[in-house]
Each structure stands twice: as structure tokens, then as C-alpha cells.
Amino acid sequence: MRRFPEGFRWGTATAAHQVEGNNVNNDWWEWEHREGTVCVEPSGDACDQYHRYPEDLRLLSALGFDNYRFSVEWSRIEPEEGAFSKAALDHYRRVCAECLANDLQPVVTFHHFTTPRWAANDGGWHDARIVDRFARFCERTVEHLGDLIGRACTINEPNVVSYIGYQVGVFPPGILDADLWRASYENMIAAHRRSYEVLKAGRGEFPVGLTLSMSDYQPVPADDEKAIATRDTIRYFAEDVFLESCRGDDFIGVQTYSRTRVGPDGQLGPEEGVPVLVMGYEYYPESLAATIRRAWEVTEHVPVLVTENGIGTDDDEQRRRYVERALHGVLDCLDEGIEVLGYTYWSLLDNFEWAFGYGPRFGLVEVDRRTQERRVKPSAYWLSSVVQANALSDGSHG
Ligand code: GCO
Numbered sequence: 063m064r065r066f067p068e069g070f071r072w073g074t075a076t077a078a079h080q081v082e083g084n085n086v087n088n089d090w091w092e093w094e095h096r097e098g099t100v101c102v103e104p105s106g107d108a109c110d111q112y113h114r115y116p117e118d119l120r121l122l123s124a125l126g127f128d129n130y131r132f133s134v135e136w137s138r139i140e141p142e143e144g145a146f147s148k149a150a151l152d153h154y155r156r157v158c159a160e161c162l163a164n165d166l167q168p169v170v171t172f173h174h175f176t177t178p179r180w181a182a183n184d185g186g187w188h189d190a191r192i193v194d195r196f197a198r199f200c201e202r203t204v205e206h207l208g209d210l211i212g213r214a215c216t217i218n219e220p221n222v223v224s225y226i227g228y229q230v231g232v233f234p235p236g237i238l239d240a241d242l243w244r245a246s247y248e249n250m251i252a253a254h255r256r257s258y259e260v261l262k263a264g265r266g267e268f269p270v271g272l273t274l275s276m277s278d279y280q281p282v283p284a285d286d287e288k289a290i291a292t293r294d295t296i297r298y299f300a301e302d303v304f305l306e307s308c309r310g311d312d313f314i315g316v317q318t319y320s321r322t323r324v325g326p327d328g329q330l331g332p333e334e335g336v337p338v339l340v341m342g343y344e345y346y347p348e349s350l351a352a353t354i355r356r357a358w359e360v361t362e363h364v365p366v367l368v369t370e371n372g373i374g375t376d377d378d379e380q381r382r383r384y385v386e387r388a389l390h391g392v393l394d395c396l397d398e399g400i401e402v403l404g405y406t407y408w409s410l411l412d413n414f415e416w417a418f419g420y421g422p423r424f425g426l427v428e429v430d431r432r433t434q435e436r437r438v439k440p441s442a443y444w445l446s447s448v449v450q451a452n453a454l455s456d457g458s459h460g
Contacts, residue, residue: 063453064393071167071404072449073129074122074426075370077174077218078138080413081111088137089182090175090416093234100232102419109411109429115157121427121436122410123164125446129212130166131369131406132157133174136181136199143180143195151206158210167212169369169406171273172200172257174218175233175416186235187224187249188242197256201264208265215315215369216257219275220250221304232417251307258311273315273369274304276357277322278349288326296324305360313403314361315369318353320346340374340422341415347373347384351391358400365401368392372408374415374422382441389454407445411436 079085084107094101111118122130138150154170161168173196177186181195196217204211217223226233228243254272261270279297281289308314320343323330332338337345354366373384389405396402412425420431426442429435448454 063451064390064456065453066393067396068452070402070452071129071367071406072127072452073131073167073169073404073406074127074410075131075169075406075408076111076133076410076413077171078133078135079105079108079174079176080409080415081109081132081411082135083107083110083112085135085137085176087141087179088135088176089179089186089234092179092182093236094417099236099417101417102421105414107434108414110434111411112153114434116160117436118410118427119160119164119166121438123166125426125438125442126450127446128165128167129169129404129406130161130410131169131171131215133171133218134203135176136173136196137176137178139203140178140199141180143184146202148206151203154203155207155210158207161212162210168210169213169215170207170211171215171218172196172203172261173216173253175223177234182234187246188228188235188237190245190249190252192249193252193256196253197260200257200260204261204264204266208261208268211266211268213268213313213367214261214270215273216254216261216270217250218273219317220247220254220272221300222275224250225300247303251304254307269312271311271313271315271364271367272304272308273317274301274308274357276301276316276318276353277320278318278346278352279322279324282323282325282330286326289324292326292328293324296322296329301356302360305357308364309362311361311364313367314357314364315367316350316353316357317370317408318350318368319371319373320344321349321352341418345373345380345384347387348391350388351395354392354395354400354402355398358395363401365403366395367403368405370406370408372424374418374424376423378439378441381439382444385441385445386454389448393454 158168224247281293412423428437
């Protein structure tokens with residue numbers, strides 16, 4: 063058996079807009095109902111977790127996990143600028159309390175892709191005023207529930223929000239403008255730094271970090287100097303500018319699913335013969351270890367927490383094999399002396415996969431779209447056995 067360290071954290075993750083349902087006051091709700099966007103379908107009721115969270119937390123705890131990562135929805139807490147809802151803050155305080163009642167550490171994300179309409183429609187993330195706006199939201203929220211928080215993630219995947227929102231156009235605001243893209247990611251980095259300070263100074267004592275979307279960027283051919291230079295440039299803007307801003311933080315959240323192949327003239331598609339998943343990227347579980355090593359290196363040894371890793375697939379045995387392979391990579395990184403604090407599987411539930419809608423199923427638990435009934439998948443029981451043993455059988459190099 064290959065053992066994980068004593069105290070290694072095991073969790074699953076979700077995000078408010080993807081599971082709660084009826085988050086009607088944010089930019090994503092407006093975006094997914096706008097004519098002409100690429101959104102497959104609106105989020106609607108999602109998994110109705112706004113009401114069903116006690117059942118979901120009981121289920122997660124019964125599987126032996128010790129933490130639950132979820133996000134608080136800014137647009138519920140501050141529906142209009144400066145107007146804070148005590149009822150919404152009380153709701154999230156109850157969710158934290160329910161986590162603790164189920165022996166689950168609450169891992170709270172303060173921004174997971176969604177921004178209140180009032181802020182999104184008044185400059186959004188490309189307007190520097192967002193930094194103060196976000197810091198004030200964090201201040202009011204941590205004041206209300208900071209004593210119950212186990213760990214805080216400031217901003218989820220700022221690289222994705224800025225790049226897809228301002229360079230690809232598949233996420234809101236869907237403005238293709240390089241200057242606004244740069245402004246948006248600079249404001250997100252500033253907002254991370256400000257919210258880090260606000261959360262550390264606020265109520266409660268808990269580690270704080272940013273969670274970053276990462277990919278195993280590989281030059282093709284591997285020894286081609288131009289491909290290496292192109293890969294370095296792409297990766298610098300996609301990851302390094304964010305990783306460098308996290309030096310000295312309590313942890314860095316690594317969120318990896320696959321790799322990105324880069325040729326001399328730019329990004330390449332999937333390699334011939336490598337399975338491609340519903341998300342459009344390759345089945346490539348080795349990417350997790352590669353990105354853990356990179357985050358450890360570029361942040362200059364900030365402890366790494368895997369805050370998302372998983373696979374959208376209807377083949378649950380493929381899910382098990384993917385996670386098994388990814389976890390062997392985590393064990394390799396631990397053997398190399400890298401401080402990996404834990405592993406968080408994305409996601410607890412099949413949920414709203416943004417512009418893809420409900421097609422891609424990442425969940426350890428299936429959700430019946432008609433009845434909202436939860437059905438635990440075989441891969442969940444397998445991962446539960448790994449969690450409870452805090453070990454992986456050696457022979458299963460997947
Ligand atoms: C994120 C991710 C999640 C996705 C997951 C699967 O921002 O953390 O985008 O919200 O659902 O990465 O694609």
C-alpha cells in the first residue's frame with residue numbers, strides 16, 4: 063500500500079451557481095438567458111442544494127471525507143451595492159454549521175465565477191473599483207461566519223474568468239478586448255491580495271489561498287526550442303503571473319484536469335490516439351502531478367492543496383481509473399518532498415457545467431434532473447475506501 067501522510071485532507075467541491083439553483087441576480091444567470099451565447103441551457107434549479115445541503119453533507123460525511131468546499135454567492139449576500147442581506151449571511155452560516163455537525167471542515171470560496179449583476183453591469187472585473195467592492199463583501203461575510211470557516215479560497219480560477227470572459231468570449235462579459243482582459247486579471251490579482259489581508263484580519267483563524275486552474279503545458283516536439291519558448295509564453299500569462307502573486311500565501315489551490323500541448327506556433331489539439339473527453343480535452347490524469355510540481359516551484363514552496371481534480375464522464379469505471387492514476391501522481395509528489403496538504407475531488411454532485419450545461423457529469427453522486435434524487439456512484443465507494451484507509455493499493459498503477 064502507498065500511504066498518504068497523517069492529517070492529509072480529503073474533500074469534494076461544488077460552487078454555488080452550479081448546485082444551489084435559481085441564482086437569479088448574478089452575471090451568469092443573465093448570460094445563460096441571453097440570446098446568442100453558446101450556453102447549452104440555463105442553470106435553473108441546478109441541484110437545489112440551497113435547500114438540500116443537509117442531505118448532501120450527511121452523504122459526504124458517511125463516505126468518510128473530512129472537508130467540503132463550496133462557495134458563498136456574492137449576489138445573494140449583497141443583492142444591491144452596499145445592501146447586505148442578513149438572511150443570506152445566516153443561510154451560509156447554517157451551511158457552515160451543518161458541515162461542522164457532520165465532521166466536515168467548511169472550505170469556503172468567496173468568488174466562484176459569478177459576480178452580482180450590479181457590479182458586472184458597472185465595469186465588472188475590468189474596472190478597478192471591483193477590488194474595493196470585493197474586499198468589502200469579504201469583510202462583511204467573514205464578520206458573519208468567519209468563526210466557523212476551516213479554510214478560505216479567495217477567488218476561484220481568476221485566469222479562467224479573465225481569459226474566457228475577455229479573450230474567448232464563452233463566459234460573461236463576452237467582451238473580446240486584450241486591454242480589458244489585462245485589466246481584469248490585474249484587478250483579480252489585486253482583489254486576491256486585498257481579500258487575503260481582509261480574511262486573515264477578520265473573524266476566525268484559518269488558512270487563506272487562491273485556487274488556480276492549471277494545465278500540464280507540454281512543448282511539442284519536447285526538445286524543440288521554439289515550441290518550448292511558445293509554451294513558456296502561453297503558460298506565463300495563463301498561470302505564472304497568478305502563481306507569482308501567491309508567494310507567501312498559506313496555500314495554493316491547484317485545479318487540474320488535463321494537459322495542453324503547445325507547438326512552435328501555438329496551442330495544438332489532442333494527440334492522435336489519446337481519448338478526448340466530453341469537455342474537449344484529453345484523458346490525461348498525469349497532469350495533476352505535473353501541475354503540483356509547477357505550483358510548488360513557481361510559488362517558491364507555498365503548500366499545495368489540490369482543490370479540484372476530476373473527470374466529466376458517463377463511464378464511472380473511467381472515473382475511478384482517472385482518480386487512481388491522479389492520486390498515484392500525488393503520492394509521487396509527496397515522495398519528492400512536496401508539501402501536498404490534501405485532495406479535493408471535483409465534484410460531489412453532477413451539476414451545471416457552465417456553458418456546457420448538465421451534459422458533463424463530474425459527480426461522485428448522480429443527480430436525477432427530474433426528481434433531484436441523489437444516487438451514489440461506484441467510484442464514490444471506491445474513493446471512500448481510499449479515504450478511509452488514507453492509502454492507495456500499490457499494484458493499482460491504473
Ligand atoms: C472551476 C471549474 C469548475 C468546473 C470544473 C469542471 O472553476 O473550478 O471551472 O467550476 O465545473 O473545473 O470543469
